[in-house]
Amino acid sequence: MKKLMILGAGISQLPLIKTAKRMGLYVIVISRQGNYPGFALADKVYYEDTTNADSIVEIAKLEQIDGICTTGTDVAVKAIGKVADTLGISGISYESAKLSSNKWEMKQAFMEYGVRTAKFLKVNNKEEAHNAFKSLSPPLIFKAADSGASKGIVKVTDAAQIDYAFTQVKKETKLDFFIIEEFVEGTEFGAQAFVYNNQIQFIMPHGDLMFYGDAGVPVGHYVPYHSSDKIEEDIRLQLEQSVRALRLNNCAINADFIIKDNRVYVLEIGGRAGATCLPELVSTFFGFDYYEQIVRAALHMNPDFRIHSAQPCACALIISDQDGEIVSLENGNVPHEDIIQVSFDYEIGDHIRKFRVGTDRIGQIVVKGRSLEGTMKRLEEVEGNITITLRQP
Known part of the structure; x- marks a missing residue:
């Protein structure tokens, strides 16, 4: 029986764990301790932080695993790269994982390989942050170089916001610096792709449904994403150049783009499958x-x-505009072939948070239809038939 190591035991990794079990594999799940649903399905569990690459390499050697993967999280990618390199198994390389997990190194690689991306600066302190505001063209994005799930990202339009943004980003980073980049005004969208044996296997551009707080956070997606032939060509070109810049191979790709003046800009590229129902x-x-x-x-x-x-x-996340304890969760939708999934991550009595970042989700909805217009209408109907009652803290 082949042994597969999956990094992460959260709601994003749960379908991956279920799939591996269905395939008859021996599944080893690694995650820090917590109330994560993936633990119950694993054949073996190790409680370890998935950012601790050296420890995960030692566990992989001990277990003599045949493969390693994750989905929906950036923080585990470097450990996958180190394990893949050390054991000689399939997966993203450690060099590539470092490039795609650190937004500062990523942006430098983009510039070297001619990937179209926003102007940016590296900053270490408040003084440099204020200087960056003067030298770049606002609005700006203050962004932690090592964060995921839209954490540590703040949009700044006025100099009076700099100190607040600096504090928020520093809370979410383990590094002693972060980056500031110009905000590209345009239409945000993304793409999923996979590189295997140095060949891009597919590219699936998708539209994004956004929530705007300190910065834009995706709360849903849709396909097909309609664009001109010129834009489609530019998407492929920018993705191919990004793959070369980051040396990506044998891994999924989660890409964030924006269109401005009929040109595609690359915001970020991750060496893993996306979250928010994208798989x-x-x-x-x-x-x-x-x-x-x-x-x-x-x-x-x-x-x-x-x-x-x-x-x-x-698809769309089920979210709340307030904190509270769940009193009731009601899915009033009648079963229909176009409703693929309505799922809740929490139960009655659980406490939930007002939505700010992707991990604040309550559940997810996935639907299909004969046309994109009909699909979006179905999504709106399904959302309208879900009722969540909270008790305020």
Whole structure:
């Protein structure tokens, strides 16, 4: 029986763990301690921080694993790279993982390889942050170089906001610096892709449904994403250049883009599959089980990325605009073939937080339809039939 190590036991990794178990694999799950649902399904659990690459390498050696993977999280990618390099198994390299996990190193690589991206500066203190505001063209984005799930990102439009933004970003980073980049005014969207044996297997551009707080946070996605032939060519070009810049191979890709003046700018590229229901959209849109192909790629078991369909579909997070204890969770939707999933991450009595970043989600919805217009209408209907009652703290 092949052994697969999965980093993370949270709600994003749960479908990956379930898929690996369905495939008959021996599944080792690694995560720091907590109330994470993936622990209950694992054959073996190690309580370890997934950012501790050296410890994870030692566990991988001890267990003599055949493969390693994750989904929906940036913080585990460097450990995957180190394990893949040390054991000689399939996966992103450590060099590539470092480039794609540190936004400062990523941006430098983008500049070297001609990837179109926003102007940026590295800052170490408040004085440098104020100087950056003067030398760059606001609005600006203050961004932790090592964060994920939209944490440590603050949009700054006025000099009076600099001290607040500085404090918020410093809370979310383990580094002694962060980056400030110009905010590109345009239409945000993203793409999922996979690189295997140095070939891009597919590219799936997707539209983004955004929540705006300190910065834009995706709360949903939809496909197909309609754009001109010129934009489609530019998406592929920028993604190919990003893959070369970051030396990505044998891994999923989560890309964040923005269109301005008919040109595609690369915001970030991650060496893992996206969160916010994105693997479910890949599976639904293309007609193959994306989680299964991620596992197969990690084990060098002939992943099959052949496209069988172009099924319009959409997803959205279930979120709250306030903190509180859940009194009731009601899904008033009648079962329908176009409603793929309505799931809740919490139960009655649990405490939830007002939505600010991706990890504040309460659940998710995935739907499909005959057309994109019909799909979005279905998504709106399903959202309207979900009622969450809270008791205020």
